[in-house]
Amino acid sequence: MTxxxxxxxxxxxxxxxxxxxxxxxxxxxxxxxxxxxxxxAAVLVGPVRLGPGAVLLELAGRxxxxxxxxxxxxxxxxxxxxxxxxxVVLGGLVGAMLALAGVAYQGVFRNPLADPYLLGAAAGxxxxxxxxxxxxxxxxSWPVDLLPMAAFAGAVTGVAAAYALGRSGGSRSTTTLILSxxxxxxxxxxxxxxxxxxxxxxLREVYGWILGRLTTAGWREVALVVPYALASTVVILLHRRxxxxxxxxxxxxxxxxxxxARVRLxxxxxxxxxxxxxxxxxxxxGFVGIIVPHTVRLLVGSSHRLLAPLSLVAGAAFLILADxxxxxxxxxxxxPIGVVTAFFGAPFFALVLRGSRQAP
Amino acid sequence: MTAVExxxxxxxxxxxxxxxxxxLRIPGGSRLGxxxxxxxxxxxxxxxxxxxxxxxxEIRVGDAAGDSLSRRELARxxxxxxxxxxxxxxxxxxxxxxxGRTPYIPHLGTxxxxxxxxxxxxxxxxxxxxxxxxxxxxxxxxxxxxAVLARALAQQAPVLLLDEPTTGLDVGHxxxxxxxxxxxxxxxxxxxxxxxxxxxxxxxxxxxxxxxDGGRVAAAGPARTVLTERVISRHYGxxxxxxxxxxxxxxxxxxxxxxRAGDPxxxxxxxxxxxxx
Numbered sequence: 001m002t003x004x005x006x007x008x009x010x011x012x013x014x015x016x017x018x019x020x021x022x023x024x025x026x027x028x029x030x031x032x033x034x035x036x037x038x039x040x041a042a043v044l045v046g047p048v049r050l051g052p053g054a055v056l057l058e059l060a061g062r063x064x065x066x067x068x069x070x071x072x073x074x075x076x077x078x079x080x081x082x083x084x085x086x087x088v089v090l091g092g093l094v095g096a097m098l099a100l101a102g103v104a105y106q107g108v109f110r111n112p113l114a115d116p117y118l119l120g121a122a123a124g125x126x127x128x129x130x131x132x133x134x135x136x137x138x139x140x141s142w143p144v145d146l147l148p149m150a151a152f153a154g155a156v157t158g159v160a161a162a163y164a165l166g167r168s169g170g171s172r173s174t175t176t177l178i179l180s181x182x183x184x185x186x187x188x189x190x191x192x193x194x195x196x197x198x199x200x201x202x203l204r205e206v207y208g209w210i211l212g213r214l215t216t217a218g219w220r221e222v223a224l225v226v227p228y229a230l231a232s233t234v235v236i237l238l239h240r241r242x243x244x245x246x247x248x249x250x251x252x253x254x255x256x257x258x259x260x261a262r263v264r265l266x267x268x269x270x271x272x273x274x275x276x277x278x279x280x281x282x283x284x285x286g287f288v289g290i291i292v293p294h295t296v297r298l299l300v301g302s303s304h305r306l307l308a309p310l311s312l313v314a315g316a317a318f319l320i321l322a323d324x325x326x327x328x329x330x331x332x333x334x335x336p337i338g339v340v341t342a343f344f345g346a347p348f349f350a351l352v353l354r355g356s357r358q359a360p
Numbered sequence: 361m362t363a364v365e366x367x368x369x370x371x372x373x374x375x376x377x378x379x380x381x382x383x384l385r386i387p388g389g390s391r392l393g394x395x396x397x398x399x400x401x402x403x404x405x406x407x408x409x410x411x412x413x414x415x416x417x418e419i420r421v422g423d424a425a426g427d428s429l430s431r432r433e434l435a436r437x438x439x440x441x442x443x444x445x446x447x448x449x450x451x452x453x454x455x456x457x458x459x460g461r462t463p464y465i466p467h468l469g470t471x472x473x474x475x476x477x478x479x480x481x482x483x484x485x486x487x488x489x490x491x492x493x494x495x496x497x498x499x500x501x502x503x504x505x506x507a508v509l510a511r512a513l514a515q516q517a518p519v520l521l522l523d524e525p526t527t528g529l530d531v532g533h534x535x536x537x538x539x540x541x542x543x544x545x546x547x548x549x550x551x552x553x554x555x556x557x558x559x560x561x562x563x564x565x566x567x568x569x570x571x572x573d574g575g576r577v578a579a580a581g582p583a584r585t586v587l588t589e590r591v592i593s594r595h596y597g598x599x600x601x602x603x604x605x606x607x608x609x610x611x612x613x614x615x616x617x618x619x620r621a622g623d624p625x626x627x628x629x630x631x632x633x634x635x636x637x
Contacts, residue, residue: 019454019493020476238468244455245462247448255410255442256515257435257463301495302450305470 023306027299031313035092038320042088045324047331048079055080087217091323092316093225094214094282095292097232097274099315102289103308104236104271107243108264109174116275116289119181119268123188124158125151125279130192130206134199147209148224148280155276158188163268174250174264211336212285214323221281232274236308239267243304285319285338291345292318295352318345361388362420363519363551364409364438369417371401371408371575378404380575381417386551388518391542393566394555395586397596400572402555403443406521409553410440421519435463439512443523443555445633449497453488453507454479456496460514482513485544502533504633506540513544520545522554526561528633534558538565559600559612563587571595583610 044050050072058070058077072080101116109118117123132150162184166177196206242263245253250260278285292315293307300306322340329335364386371379379401386392394402408415411426411434419426421437429437439460448456460482461475483489486506491499496507505525512520522541526534542565545552556562562569563583571579571586573595579586587610592600599617602610 019452020458241465241470242468244451245459247446247451248459249446251412252440252442252446254412254431255435255438255440256459257430257432259431297450301452302448303452303455 023309027306027310028313031310031317035313035317035320038317038324039088039092042091042320042324043080043084045328046079046084048076050076050080050084082218086219086222087214087323088320090217090222090225090281091214091320093222093229094278094285095288095319095322096312096316097225097229097278098285098288099292099311099318100233100236100308101271101275101278102315103293103304103311104239104243104267104274105289106293107304107307108246108267109178110247110249111174111178112294113290114178115286116271116278117185117284117286118178119162119272120158120184120188121155121272121275121279122158122284123185123192124161125155125276126210126284127188127192127195128152128154128157129209129283130195130202133202133205133209134195148221151209151283152276152280154188155279156272158184159268159272159276163265208336209283212283212338213334213336214282214326215334217281225277225281228273228277232270232277233312235270236267236274237312239263239270240304240308243267243308247302247304282337285341287338287341287345288315288319291341291349295349298352362386363388363390363422364553365418365420366405366409367418367420369405369408369415369419371404371413371415373404373413378575379408379415382572382575382577384570384577386519386553388551389545389549390551390568391545391566392551392553393562393569393583394553394572395557395559395562395569396572396578400595401575402572403523404575405572406440406523406553406555409519410434410438410521412440432463435515435517437517438519438521439515439517440521441508441512441523441525443527445508447496447504447508447633449495451496452493453496453499453510454483454492456507457483457488457510457514460511463515478516479510479514482510485513486510486540501528501633502530502537505529505533505537508633509537509541513548518549519551519553522552524555524557526556526558534561541565559587559592560610563612564609587612 040052043055044052054070054072057068058072058080060066061068061070070077098116102114105114105116105118106112128150129147132147136146136150162181163177165180165184196203242258245256245258246260246263248256253260293311296307296311296314300310319337319341322344323337325344326335326337326340362385366382366384368381368383369379370377370381382401382405394405396402404413407413409419409421409426411431421429421434426434457479458471458475461471461479465471465475480489483492486509488503488506488510491503496504499507509525520541525541526537529537538561541552544550554562554566566583569581569583569586570577571591578595579591587602589600589602592598592602592612599615601613601615603613605611
């Protein structure tokens with residue numbers, strides 16, 4: 001049986017037709033341009049202003065076989081290499097991971113309010129970090145700090161517990177899974193608050209971590225995040241068409257030949273690794289995982305083929321800009337970045353939402 | 361040639377028997393109308409054939425046992441249009457129809473030019489070409505139902521299962537949709553099984569009717585023999601008048617029984633397909 005033979009002479013010329021969600025260069029280039037602009041601004045602006053030309057020469061000088069004299073003083077070069085650049089790179093990575101994980105969670109749970117912290121990742125990371133701050137040994141001489149490792153382990157454990165609980169009754173419904181995430185998160189938060197209250201001298205440090213920050217950013221943190229970021233990105237981007245299939249619900253996805261529960265498990269695992277890695281180095285930065293995917297969705301539609309890659313780039317740009325604001329508005333003091341993402345993100349989101357309602 | 365055969369098929373949902381040792385043979389290229397009161401097992405029968413609910417007994421699809429086919433293989437042989445399809449709001453008609461190509465696209469792959477060609481041709485057949493780039497949530501009920509049909513046809517399965525395909529459509533759109541399906545069935549040599557509530561339409565668009573009640577086949581045969589006042593009264597608990605249509609076929613008209621005022625009448629129509637946001 002063929003459908004194509006039905007009307008001879010029609011449908012002969014084939015280019016991706018109208019309504020096919022293909023990632024065209026335009027939107028991707030635009031998103032990358034915004035990201036590049038954000039990165040450049042974040043590198044140049046700060047208590048010590050760096051000239052764009054000098055920075056460019058300094059960066060080019062690190063390329064093999066290129067010898068330049070940038071004119072930056074030793075102190076300025078150190079600021080560039082040890083403070084600004086790792087912070088921009090880490091901010092980009094964290095923003096990209098949170099936005100991509102948001103897309104993944106919203107996709108597999110078919111719930112627009114799902115965010116990367118839905119299944120207990122935040123509560124688990126919070127408990128891990130609090131335990132490390134309250135009881136952990138001084139690890140400043142270790143190659144890797146205890147705090148990010150504890151937060152990472154806590155986040156993964158929280159989600160794994162929620163998943164195991166959600167599946168324990170043989171249920172495959174996403175509602176059961178989300179509710180067990182709520183239960184696990186409530187329990188872990190209770191334990192975390194108990195530990196925090198017992199060790200009240202750690203309150204300030206724990207609170208600062210919960211609000212999120214990139215102040216400690218160095219290449220060590222970047223190296224910690226990169227492997228998870230790469231693995232998660234590859235897995236989620238490979239599943240972007242299957243996320244579209246899941247949009248019709250588990251039942252209809254199965255009637256199209258897709259094992260919905262298995263796809264969900266793989267995507268949630270990848271998104272959880274991305275979230276845990278981001279949380280480990282930056283604390284709990286809220287709102288990115290919801291606002292970035294939704295803004296992109298309002299601009300380009302719901303197909304994950306566009307949504308996943310564009311949210312990745314837009315999330316990086318958004319968090320780099322948010323961090324730039326966080327460290328400049330109250331300089332020399334820093335605002336917690338979570339405050340900035342919410343303060344600027346919410347009104348911007350409202351504007352996009354309003355615009356999309358007016359357009360047909 | 362037999363398209364689908366059920367041999368003593370039983371299905372229990374939450375321990376409650378819904379289909380009881382039901383046997384049915386559906387010849388290839390035929391039009392089967394599945395009728396019966398609410399809860400008689402119509403939807404469950406379609407879902408069992410599509411491999412969506414576990415069953416006892418044997419279901420054969422073409423020359424193979426349904427259980428021996430992988431999910432993808434089954435999706436290439438059987439396309440199901442559910443009663444309340446989930447219509448993802450932000451999708452375009454083309455992207456949505458393209459989901460029907462899933463059983464042919466490698467697990468983590470993307471669609472080929474051929475997949476796009478098939479989708480374009482299906483949209484053309486369903487008169488959806490002009491709406492190809494429109495978002496599903498901007499479509500009317502009739503257009504949306506055609507989009508759902510496009511997704512099912514893109515599966516290129518020889519067997520098409522329709523669960524209440526005319527739900528929520530006005531009488532004109534009901535007729536148009538069923539005529540469209542009938543034309544496609546003829547052109548593409550499909551076997552079509554439709555669960556229907558409207559008995560007159562069911563009789564008009566099927567060669568053969570199967571009346572289910574309590575998970576069993578209560579009556580089967582051409583419309584003229586199944587749609588009688590006695591059978592409908594017995595299995596639906598409805599008062600109807602069955603009239604001969606001079607052009608052939610029968611017309612089923614609900615009537616208010618006796619002089620009882622305030623009779624609840626026929627059950628309310630099911631709701632519109634849901635739009636996921």
